[in-house]
Amino acid sequence: MKYLLVLFLLFAGVPSGQARAVQSQPIAPPSVAQMATKAKAENAKTRSQDVPMFTNDNLPTGPGGISVIGPSSEGNAAGGAIGREESIKANQDVAKLRYQLAQAREELQLHQGELSVLQQRLGQKNLQYYPDPYKTAMQEFTRSDIEKLTNDIGQKRDQVAADQRTVQELEGAVQSAETQSGWMQEAGSGANGAPSEPPIAAKLGTAAYWQARLDAAKNQLSLAQEKTDLAKNQLDLLKTQQIQTLNPNLQAELTGAISSKQDEISSDESSIRQAQTEVRAAQEMLLKLSKAKQ
Helix, strand or coil, X not given: CHHHHHHHHHHHHCCHHHHHHHHHCCCCCXXXXXXXXXXXXXXXXXXXXXXXXXXXCCCCCCCCCCCCCCCXXXXXXXXXXXXXHHHHHHHHHHHHHHHHHHHHHHHXXXXXXXXXXXXXXXXHHHHHCCCCHHHXXXXXXXXXXXXHHHHHHHHHHHHHXXXXXXXXXXXXXXXXXXXXXXXXXXXXXXXXXXXXXXXXXXXXXXXXXXXXXXXXXXXXXXXXXXXXXXXXXXXXXXXXXXXXXXXXXXXXXXXXXXXXXXXXXXXXXXXXXXXXXXXXXXXXXXXXXXXXXX
16 A cells, blocks of 8 residues: 555656656667777677787797798898899890990901902002003013902901801890890990990909900900001002092092091001000019919
């Protein structure tokens, strides 16, 4: 009876509209942010249970410990060193080929000039040859001279053809080597990209280094001597033409050509002296190194 009285008093004190509002008010569902936060917490809890966490204190160091996928740092360093060495060697090979190509082109130009001189001499001697036996004694040149010049011209043409093949082969080799190595022209290269000096791979100051210097100097000396001989022969032809011509304008042109050729000969003779100096210097260094080993 007492409980019924209490309930009656409670309901009697609350308006009927408020009681219906309390009874009919729905419960709000959790928001998307709340659900995401809850899922993240549950995932973190799951990962912490399944995946071990390593620190400096519990990091495994034995054979069954953590393995590293890919090459180690030592392997990367060794691979980088090998790559640099291969790149240096490739660039040295390209520089050597380009130097050889420059030398081959110079020899081709030289031999073409020599061929031109021989052909001009043959033309002069043909003009001075007379088939009349009574005039043979008056000839400066005999038929045997002409035959010898003809043979020399044939041999020189063969030499020029061989030079042209060498140049073509070296051009192909240079292009292939440059493509493979990604070679770029360096500051010490000439106008055509060729090294101004012969590239030497041997260590500086060694016997191999000085032997390479000696071989290069001898080659330069030989080329300089051939160029000087060619220029002198060309000078003789110019002087002969100047004597034979009666045209004053042509004589004036020949006078200028003779002066230029004389300057060229002086420059070539200077190159000979320089090459001779380099040959002696290399020979002296090789002699010193040989005595030091004894």
